Amino acid sequence: MSARFDPADHLSDELLARIRSRAAAVDAENVFPQADLDELREAGYLRILVSVERGGAGLSLAQASELQQRLAHAAPATALAVNMHLVWTGVAKVLRDRGIDDLAFVEEQAADGAVFAFGISEAGNDLVLFGSDTAAAPGPDGSYAFTGTKIFTSLAPVWTWLGLHGLDTTSPDGPKLVFAFVDRDERVVTRDDWDTLGMRGTQSRTTELHGVVAPAERVVRTMPAGPSADPLAFAIFAVFEVLLASVYTGIARRALELAIESAHRRRSKRTGLPYSQDPDIRWRVAEMALAYDALPPQLTAIASDVDGRVDHGARWFSLLSGLKHRATTTARTIVDEAMLVGGGSSYFSRSELSRLYRDVLAGAFHPSDPESAHSTVASAWLGPMEA
Structure with a gap:
């Protein structure tokens, strides 16, 4: 951890008051809290877990936890939505701390203002990380094309990159899970179907993938299907x-x-x-x-x-x-x-x-x-x- 950590340096009382003032309307109108995201981005909040060398605040996971408690105290749905972006930047940090810099791209993009979403959840998939009903078809150049449906895709209206996984059943060594990042194009369809009891501002809509391609440089890992120590x-x-x-x-x-x-x-x-x-x-x-x-x-x-x-x-x-x-x-x-x-x-x-x-x-x-x-x-x- 850094020598000095003041949560107000990253989430000021004034910013939190503005976010709190909008939370009821976001819930009642069932809309994405765009103004919250804009202010958080401007304050550098989307970069809190990015290393200082790559343009971030270089905070620890423990410090990010304290900040997310603070943000949820003001607006739970905003905090939960931002969580999914912070997950990917946090994964990049955890790996980098262990000498694995496979997600340098995530840090660099987040430092430039990109928003990352979490495309793992699938209806009926209780294997979660260790299995997938999404097909990952390998290309000859190391790319993968993903076809399937992801649910609870928080930040659905605004994400720049979707981190996701799928199953490659063509490998001679047995089915392999493929983790990669894709950006938006016509092969990604976001349903406007988020009408829930609570956490309405997350706008965690269903995402349809119709052969969307992750180029080889955005494929971060393949591993055998099932529980993994990776x-x-x-x-x-x-x-x-x-x-x-x-x-x-x-x-x-x-x-x-x-x-x-x-x-x-x-x-x-x-x-x-x-x-x-x-x-x-x-x-x-x-x-x-x-x-x-x-x-x-x-x-x-x-x-x-x-x-x-x-x-x-x-x-x-x-x-x-x-x-x-x-x-x-x-x-x-x-x-x-x-x-x-x-x-x-x-x-x-x-x-x-x-x-x-x-x-x-x-x-x-x-x-x-x-x-x-x-x-x-x-x-x-x-x-x-x-x-």
Whole structure:
């Protein structure tokens, strides 16, 4: 980490206030927060994980986690959308830290203002990183043509490059996963189908790939299908899980603050005292705070271990999936409790708590989902299932 880190140097209070002021309208109108992205780009936020040598801020993953908590505190959907760009720049950093500079192109493009999207998710593909229903057809020049459908493509209206994977079934050595980057052309179709309960500003639309070609220089890895110890797979999983957990931790913090504000503002007709003096409400807020206080230190510890190249061996995947699972489920519990502290007014759609309540539900649908997280952690502690 750098010697001095002040989050306000990268996300000022004034910028966050403007982003917060737009969040309700972005949600209500179901639009992409273009003004947020424009301001974040101007502030250099899209370059926070890019090395200083390549024009970025050179921050650590732990520092980026702290910033994403801060951004999600103001506008969860904006933070989740930007997450997907930061995943790729973070992967480039994690690999470079380990002496692998395969994604130098990502850093260089991000430094020039490009926006990266994450094209991994596919309907029904519970293998996620380790399998794909997208066909990757090899060309004679080392290029690959991708045909398939990706879902939950955040930043869909604005991305410059889509990082994706597909399956090459033509290899004589068996099926191979191909990871590459493609840009937009007529072979990429973005459906206007993002009409969801929450996280509406991410505009994570469905992306159809009709033979879009990644040239050889944009193909970053081929690996056998199935679980892999390849550093690229680790880097994607590590950065994705840490930054996701960061967004939902930011939501939890904001919900706790709104509950506290409500407890001080609301007054009991029975006692004449503010609800902050009601023993039941105090217990409920204390439970929320006890749960929240465990999240930021976990994020710092795990992200710092990634930054520090700590070798957790086979435990890494259970640690990372566990971190994401705890953050998303804890955040949901805290928002539920905040709604009760806030009373009936929090049920109205105009309430910020109502929006957080809808946004936080998305946490269950990101990899690792609850089933996958429990399976991974059970295997880490109990050993694999017997055949």
